[in-house]
Amino acid sequence: MIQPIVIALLVVAAMGAALGLVAWLAIRSRNMQVWLGSYLRRRRHPPVKGPIHVMFCFVDHYEPAWGRVDLETQRRRVDRWHRDYPAMASQHRDADGRPPQHTFFYPEEEYLPEHLDKLAELCANGYGEIEIHLHHDNDTPDNFRATIARFNELLHARHGALSRDPRTGQLRFGFIHGNWSLDNSRADGRWCGLNNELILLRELGCYADFTLPSAPSETQTRTINAIYYATDDPHGPKSHDTGTRVKVGGEASGDLMIVQGPLGLDWKRRRKGIMPRIENADVRHSCPPTPERVDAWIRTGIHVEGRPEWIFVKIHTHGTQERDMDTLLGAPAHAMHAHLERAYNDGERYVLHYVTARETYNIIKAAEAGLDGNPSRYRDYELPPPPGAARWASPAMPHAQRADALAGVPDME
Template sequence: MTDHYEPGTDNVSDQEARERVNRLLTDYPKLADKHKDSEGLPPTRTWFIPPHYHKDYYLRDVVSLCEQGYGEVELHLHHGKHCPDTSENLRETIKLCLEEFSQFGIFGKENGKTAYGFIHGDWALDNARNNQFCGVNDEISILKETGCYADYTFPSPNEATPTQINSIFYAKDDPTKPKSHDTGKRVAANGQCDPKDLMIVQGPTFPYFRDQKWSKLRVSGDEIAGHTPLKPNRIDACIRSAISVKGKEDWVFVKMHTHGATDGDAVLGQEMDDIFTYLESKYNDGENYCLHYVTARETYNLIKAIENGEPCEDPSLYRNYRVSAPQYNSTPDIACASKTLQERVARTYKDNEDVQSYDQAQGPSYSPEPGMVGDEASQEK
């Protein structure tokens, strides 16, 4: 489960946004504790949190769930919304996000370097929406340069989605053109990859008949939102999509997504409870199927273990194979992003009035030490 976690969506009041976070803190443990996979582990969720929702202690509070083993936090970024972003601003924004999120122990390390998973806001990875909601044609190169291990944006409901569906592949960047992730080389067992290429981990796309009626043919993706409940026939279709590493088709990866702050009734309530129950009853019999609940980071690690030719009989051995487990810490009294990061995000996402309003978040914020990239960028401005 990848969660585009945005508590203030739809311009709700700060009070309603806080209530959404509080509901997550209360209801997700109750839901998860009712369920177990083949390893006896509860369902986990990966919350992809944007820096403009690092405010009012939202980030710290979600980290407290991660400390208890209920999931992990990765990076979600909206940019180029008010005007096209630039490569320089994107690069520095990501660096600041990594610095400030890391204050809570967010992100593991790969080869000694901070590594993060990514979801692009407004589904516009690599400027794939006609210069809207991004503006950066070399975004894939910048993501790799700054430590991104994989992208989890797709499928999407617009033109940004790859034409190569239902697969895990590497996107090779063409820095002069948008949508370099349209197609790519499938990840394969005992395979090789160009370290400059970005892994794209997709959720399922498939046709299905709504209400099992021939007249109601639909195309579905990986969304769990409540408006079209994920019933057993669609869960089965997700499995049949058979998204896997080439040469290791018996390990099927099912990535679903939600906007959990606004879709709480679905993903914190009965629908999600029913989904877990069905998975555990049909796809965890120990003979035909073994179910494993994994985070985005663990998914990447399992994929890399297959690619590197490991025996891969027991997935539990490879959850921390390449990117180490984060060391979460919710004790820092940091309520919101630094002014420098707020300014970076706002350059292409919000107008000055929005920035001033956002800066009113209560409590101390994290300020980079003198000499860090953020201070240099602020002086430039």
């Protein structure tokens, strides 16, 4: 006869196994097995002396034709941004006196001159910059090269977007991949088709990719909360799954810089009261930018290794979806910026800088080169502003070129 204690232990073991199976199925359903190990093994950040400079970068998968809507609906979407974004952003300032910066990653396949003209006007008035977004499927290298090169020239010549590299004359651009599928990273091979996409982007002038994090998509990488160089394997997909961290005193390596936003677990907002939600730096109506989320982004502390006092917070949205515009252009956005300016801009513990994607890259490269002090001096460190963007005088110089910065400029704290 089986003893009661044995029966109890068997019941407990069965319950434990059932709970474990439920947890594993929940993890798999959200593709968390890809990155959860990296999250659990995360390292403590080194101590920081002096103020922490916060580079806050808001990137937008900006798709006026989302949902295959008609032209009038597209116009209403773009017109609302053209009208309401300055009204919101003009009420806020960072430590350098700049309003929030919005980087519009515009999809090549949705190009309409009238939409870009309105975004270009926002940029000319000092509210952001335009970069490249692309949805494609079953693509070929030749078609990809032709598509990106043509769009680069069009954005630059017609709309004053994109920088020319002062050393080579090549147009340079930041990139976000549609459907998250950078370098053919979906298991079924859809929404890309190119195993050598990182190489192609480098050759075409891409300075960095801003797609990630993509969780809960299967395209999410094992590497999280990092700024790193990825080396392409042209014979296999998802070469950016791992890479070499950008570090002070290091050099560019591999094929493409990957700039990731915060990714982690939110135990305060649990699914069905049990499973933590994924914090993936996505801002929309269903996940507004609350002070608690802002604090979590800051705590993630993404930085160039060896420069922990400069942290980069890259968040993202899909800005043209009607259900989200009140969040992005109304009271929740005001509350987010007010919290940033109140909690992370006292000049002693924190200094806040609103930056575009290009400026983020420039400041990363300045950190890599060993420069320190006020990062605002390096907004234009390697790549100058696009011709159509508002010119902004940095605290140290009107247009910081790489050679001047390397020669050393007095710090302007």
